[in-house]
Amino acid sequence: EAGVAQSPRYKIIEKRQSVAFWCNPISGHATLYWYQQILGQGPKLLIQFQNNGVVDDSQLPKDRFSAERLKGVDSTLKIQPAKLEDSAVYLCASSVTSGGAGEQFFGPGTRLTVL
Amino acid sequence: DQQVKQNSPSLSVQEGRISILNCDYTNSMFDYFLWYKKYPAEGPTFLISISSIKDKNEDGRFTVFLNKSAKHLSLHIVPSQPGDSAVYFCAAASNSGYALNFGKGTSLLVTP
Numbered sequence: 234e235a236g237v238a239q240s241p242r243y244k245i246i247e248k249r250q251s252v253a254f255w256c257n258p259i260s261g262h263a264t265l266y267w268y269q270q271i272l273g274q275g276p277k278l279l280i281q282f283q284n285n286g287v288v289d290d291s292q293l294p295k296d297r298f299s300a301e302r303l304k305g306v307d308s309t310l311k312i313q314p315a316k317l318e319d320s321a322v323y324l325c326a327s328s329v330t331s332g333g334a335g336e337q338f339f340g341p342g343t344r345l346t347v348l
Numbered sequence: 349d350q351q352v353k354q355n356s357p358s359l360s361v362q363e364g365r366i367s368i369l370n371c372d373y374t375n376s377m378f379d380y381f382l383w384y385k386k387y388p389a390e391g392p393t394f395l396i397s398i399s400s401i402k403d404k405n406e407d408g409r410f411t412v413f414l415n416k417s418a419k420h421l422s423l424h425i426v427p428s429q430p431g432d433s434a435v436y437f438c439a440a441a442s443n444s445g446y447a448l449n450f451g452k453g454t455s456l457l458v459t460p
Binding site: 237266273274275276277278281289324326336337338339340341342 | 354382392394397437439447450451452453
């Protein structure tokens, strides 16, 4: 079974530029998550999709971050404009169902450096 | 605010000995607790979980203990192996909410 795919793996941009990350979840997984992991911290949920609907985006900085999940499969996360504090690893995860007991499978992440 | 806390940033253990990783939480509404393991340049991988209705769950060398009254859980690895060297994240979630709340992680080093 293929895992969660993410691209690019690394990205370096200057502040005020825009950037987009792509995620392809495990086939059949209805729930997709985007997490931000700042160095030395645990992952923090940015947004959660159930199929193509948003379940939770309470911690997404909506003035600069946006995400979509077209057709309930792939997802993109965009930052525009980027700030220095956005430097982090962006992790995508998916699960069969939502809820606390549903094991989440993580992709390798995209490491973003904002200069 | 940090609802899940891992107060030990790092732990070093000799091969063959027991590794004990600790985690505390503040939200009494959490129903499930999970441990994830992370190697460098990889995403976290699920290790073991426990429901709040249990106090112990075992899977091979890994055992998680939950003390609800103390809002504390621990992961025991016996015996520890060099391949266990990784960052371990404690996470918690409730049935009514969906997000996993992660601790900051504990870096485990198992030396030969």
